[in-house]
Amino acid sequence: MNNTISFFKTLDEDMLLDIGYQETPLSLSFTRDGMERFFDTSNLGEGHIKEVLLQEDSYSFDFSKDCLKYSKYITIQNHQRLFGMNGLVSEDGEVGLAVKYYSKESQQQYTKPVRKFTSDSGPIVDQLVEIEIPPSFFRKNLTIEVLLFAVSPIVKELPGSRGTIFGSLDSVRCVIEGEGGSFPILYHDDPGKPLWWVECNWEDAAIDPFHEDYVSLNINRKHPDAKDLKLNKMPEVSPMMKQVISSALFTISLKVLHEYNSEQLKIEDFDEGSIASAISYFTENVEGSVSSPELLSKGILKSVTERFEG
Amino acid sequence: MWKEMSRKEADKRFEEMVNNGFEPKLRKNQFDAPLRDHLIAMHNEILEEFSLNEESLNKKTYLYDLQFALRLYNLLISDDFQMSVQSASSDGVWRYISLNIIPDIVHTRWGSNDNRFYKQPRRIWVKTLWWYIFLSWQGSVRETESILRSNTTDDLVQLVERAGANGYRVSLSREIMKYYGQIPSDSDLRSRNLFRKVMKLNTAKTSTLEPELIDGGIEAYVRDLFENFTKELQRQ
Structure with missing residues (x-):
């Protein structure tokens, strides 16, 4: 969370309800010996800080060698709520979905666009949000977020507002290394x-x-x-x-x-x-x-x- | 391979060196001694190539830092040492290099300044050098050197000490350094704190937007970022 004062509307809880946001449980996995192995994400709560320990049955995940794959499907039934007077951008504006992953401890952040949409482009149904995070970049913790951003300027008078982040649709914190206590x-x-x-x-x-x-x-x-x-x-x-x-x-x-x-x-x-x-x-x-x-x-x-x- | 040194261990080791001299302390393995040998050879090579000695080195700090940084980075990412970004983000690794592998070189450059050895994670000298090159990398040592040659120590600090709340945006940093590196060394723009102003504006802008999500990409974003100042300065 940052403490910036926002001069534009942001995605809040009310708007999240209004737009009919739905998601499938997230999947976090890696591939070993040609087989995809999954981390246990079954007990992640909704609306709270989600945290997953990157450990699975064989205890063989190694983020210095293995890619981490994040995927989920999201739906925005009432996407039109994001446009116009009470929305985030003007009626003829354009909004985008992106994935951001970052780790303060590893001193890096990366953002990748997923798709763009307009008021006319129809609801977002079962949109796959997927990203493969390469090995040997991150340590300690890694946060993955699905973001909503302004593709077009929020209003025409503010051309520099392209790329503005309105908020996060989902956020999960992956614990790469525990804080000790277990036998190495x-x-x-x-x-x-x-x-x-x-x-x-x-x-x-x-x-x-x-x-x-x-x-x-x-x-x-x-x-x-x-x-x-x-x-x-x-x-x-x-x-x-x-x-x-x-x-x-x-x-x-x-x-x-x-x-x-x-x-x-x-x-x-x-x-x-x-x-x-x-x-x-x-x-x-x-x-x-x-x-x-x-x-x-x-x-x-x-x-x-x-x-x-x- | 890469050994980490805890903060407490570093305190103890630094105190030991203050009392007994800044001598290396190597593990008996296939790693520490070759690493030190390479780094010492690089240090000597720079002194010879640029006609520096331990006194003049501290008057031409940026020249020395850049040359040592380029060689250090290239060596550590080589097949022999395979330093990943994951390892490079561990302060423990840099504390070990600083205090056990080349304490004599760090001492030549910074005297007994414990902040530069290990105490201030953002200011550990060897760490700042590695990240300066990583964040400026243009694909080869030669290309990277060509865009960094005209910079100053303040430029290095402005880049490395502005990691932001969630870390560096690597592609953006490289694009900023590329753009800045193309401004001629004798240009008046460089003497007016242009880089510091650009980095400050970038910090403000990225608190609300993501440059990588802008149509036209980071190239367009960086051009706009610089033009905020270059146009104004050129008008004056």
């Missing part, structure tokens, strides 16, 4: 590698974030035993996956305990979101504490099993 898992497809391994790349566990750049559990989907992990059932976690996660956490905890002893883990004020703070939080509730590797291993396995069983 990276997937590989290499028949020559083991089923799983841990990578610890941090320099200082007290500072470096609990993020895949610094620590990760690596899963090899092409290993013969990978089927037992039941990755296609995620977010449901299979018994074998629980074992793998527990072992990975144990390895990471041991490495952190080489740098910070168990007393420091309890009392030190580590950076929020750091690896040490995550392990400190996790081991705090592990029965048997961190006094010996065997107790730690047992405690982690028990804790992981309980967490996934809710």
Whole structure:
């Protein structure tokens, strides 16, 4: 939202009702191995800020490599309401639909026109609004909006008003990277590698974030035993996956305990979101504490099993 | 490949350098050392080609910045380093380059100014150089250099520090830089803060309209934007 004072009419809630605006649920997808995979958009409310976490069953979407496809159909039954005295442009004016996508965190915005229409051109029925957003441009968050804009000047006396944005018909915020908290898992497809391994790349566990750049559990989907992990059932976690996660956490905890002893883990004020703070939080509730590797291993396995069983 | 450095980590690293000298701190991998070697070679090449030394470099800052920026951008987007716009929008990546890969070069250019190393995200020197070229890019180093040659440090700042609420409009920025680059270096227009005025007007206009949606496209929009001032200045 901006705080500009508008010298022209804008699209408000009343007008949105008057024009008979309807839309189909939006679809957000990407293509992997020739198959289109869809993000879950079923619980998006209407009229509120819509937010979708770009994560699907196989957890394989990677915005540095994959295109993101947005599509929906929209209808404007009473499009004539947009023209004339009480409309947005003059009776003989022209209005357009456009898609804008932007990300403040990625410092970029792009806008593409979809179509133009006049008062005489008939209602807009099941108009496909579709856009493919290329990979390796965006990070953190991305907002996609469907806009209504002035193709012709709002009034003839204001030729510079072409391109004026009247408002947004739809807006969805896509969360590309969550704010942390989940276990960083990276997937590989290499028949020559083991089923799983841990990578610890941090320099200082007290500072470096609990993020895949610094620590990760690596899963090899092409290993013969990978089927037992039941990755296609995620977010449901299979018994074998629980074992793998527990072992990975144990390895990471041991490495952190080489740098910070168990007393420091309890009392030190580590950076929020750091690896040490995550392990400190996790081991705090592990029965048997961190006094010996065997107790730690047992405690982690028990804790992981309980967490996934809710 | 691209490592990010958190703000807290950067604070710690900067303090360490203030006490012990602005020396690089490289990871033992196949990435950091080659990156540094290339950047150091580029720095030396510019000093030699333009007969600069560390003192005169700070008197011809735009000349040095432009030359280093063009080489930096071209190197980082090359197949060897593959920096995407996604990576380039991460302050953490620039903090790491600034503080660990080439702290000595940043120090030569900016002394101990922590804002230019990492503290002010919009002013991290290496980051501003990359984005200046990305937002001005005309398809090749040679074409881009030709439109940027007559600019000043203020022009660079006016472009890079006006990201807008939702980020840069990349095609629009490139068109503005192309148009401005075609104004001869000896033209009186350049000395009258033309670029600053154009960028201010653009910021005001884009708060209500989208240049890419105008009939005639961004070329027509940019021409009109400049003509608001060039016609008036030419009349005076």
